[in-house]
Amino acid sequence: MNLQDKVAVITGASSGIGAAIATNLDAAGMKLVLTARSQQKLTELASKLQKAVILPGEITDPALPQQLLDKALAEFGQLDAVINNAGVMHMMSIEEADIEALCTMIRVNFEAVVRISYAMLPYLKQQGSGFIVNISSISGLKTTPMTGVYDGTKHALEAFTDSLRMELAGSGVGVATVEPGAVATNLYESWRDRGKQGFDEIVPDPLKSEDVARCVRFILEQPNGVLVPRLFVVPATSPV
Numbered sequence: 001m002n003l004q005d006k007v008a009v010i011t012g013a014s015s016g017i018g019a020a021i022a023t024n025l026d027a028a029g030m031k032l033v034l035t036a037r038s039q040q041k042l043t044e045l046a047s048k049l050q051k052a053v054i055l056p057g058e059i060t061d062p063a064l065p066q067q068l069l070d071k072a073l074a075e076f077g078q079l080d081a082v083i084n085n086a087g088v089m090h091m092m093s094i095e096e097a098d099i100e101a102l103c104t105m106i107r108v109n110f111e112a113v114v115r116i117s118y119a120m121l122p123y124l125k126q127q128g129s130g131f132i133v134n135i136s137s138i139s140g141l142k143t144t145p146m147t148g149v150y151d152g153t154k155h156a157l158e159a160f161t162d163s164l165r166m167e168l169a170g171s172g173v174g175v176a177t178v179e180p181g182a183v184a185t186n187l188y189e190s191w192r193d194r195g196k197q198g199f200d201e202i203v204p205d206p207l208k209s210e211d212v213a214r215c216v217r218f219i220l221e222q223p224n225g226v227l228v229p230r231l232f233v234v235p236a237t238s239p240v
Contacts, residue, residue, distance in 0.1 A: 001131065001220050004029035007076045009068050011059055011116065012086030014041035016185035017135060020209035021083055021216050026050055028217060031076045033068060035059070036086070051076075059086040059112045060104070065119030078127075081220060082120050084113045085135040091146050102149045109153035114160065121164075121173065128172040129224075133216050134161050136177040138234060158230075165229050174227050178215045181234030182206040205237045 008025055012018040014036035022032055022045060032052040034042050042054040053075050057064045072079040087109045090101050117132055124130030139147060140154030157177065164175045184206045215231045222228055 001080070001129075001222070001224070003217070003220060005031065006080040007031045007033070007072050007078050008081040008083060009033045009035070009072055009079065009116075009120070010083045010085060011035050011112070014038045014045060017180075017183065017209045017212045018083075018085040019045055020213040021085060022049065022052065024210070024213040024217050025083075025220075026052065028221075030081075033072045033075065035064070035068060060107045062115060065116040068116070069119055069123060079120065079123060079130065081131045081133070082116060083133050083135070083216060084116055086112060087135065089147070089150050091150070093146050105149060106153055109150070110156045110160070113157060117160075117164065117175075121168075124173045125168070125171050130173045131220055132161075132164070132173075132175045133219055134175070134177045135212070135216075136161075136179045138179055138181045138232070138240070140177065140179055141232070142240075144240075162229065165227070172224075174229075176219050176227070176229045176231065178212060178219070179230060179232040180207055180212050180215075181238045181240070183212060184208055205235050207233065207235050 008030050010018055010022050010032060013022050013034035022034055026032060026049040032049065033055060034046060034052055035055045035057055036042055037056065037058060039056040042056055046052040046054050055068060055071050069079060088105050090105050092098060113134055134157055136157050137154045139151045140158040143151045161175050161177045168175060215233050219228050219231060
């Protein structure tokens with residue numbers, strides 16, 4: 001896909017990987033619709049980009065997917081890509097599990113992706129072109145203790161994406177996952193706050209958000225006849 005003047009929706013865009021993706025795709029000439037909870041952070045990011053509009057909201061709001069599609073069409077007249085990046089991570093033992101927090105994580109990491117994908121796909125299929133990139137994780141390929149629910153959301157995301165890939169074959173619409181290992185974002189901060197081993201103790205040189213953003217752009221920029229359905233990227237020092 002030639003990204004110049006194409007339109008993308010990016011969730012979880014206010015910081016970390018989402019902000020890096022927005023910056024990278026903006027540099028490629030894309031027009032962006034950015035969503036996250038923080039209006040202030042979205043406004044600050046959009047002010048640094050060439051053509052970006054914002055729509056603050058809760059990613060679990062059932063009304064948000066259609067609002068995002070409507071925003072893209074109203075502002076730019078089209079939609080070409082959706083980057084499902086919003087996510088949370090909780091690490092909890094059986095004894096300390098907060099069921100409500102874990103179930104909210106399921107809604108954020110998986111249910112929201114399902115809602116957004118099914119809201120956008122009819123438009124993309126009718127258009128005969130477009131792409132959905134879901135930001136997964138190394139946790140979608142393996143499991144670790146005390147992250148069972150998080151791992152489960154990412155395994156579900158992998159299965160969902162690959163099923164869509166097969167269903168969409170020949171439609172002109174592509175789907176893919178990016179599977180990062182440890183990334184230096186605030187996703188892991190709650191681990192340290194609760195005395196858990198931080199990712200930097202396991203992987204001393206984690207990926208940067210910009211590394212993941214380059215992976216997203218690489219997938220989107222493939223020729224129409226080429227699909228990279230999964231891109232697994234880890235730090236060179238990663239032992240896991």
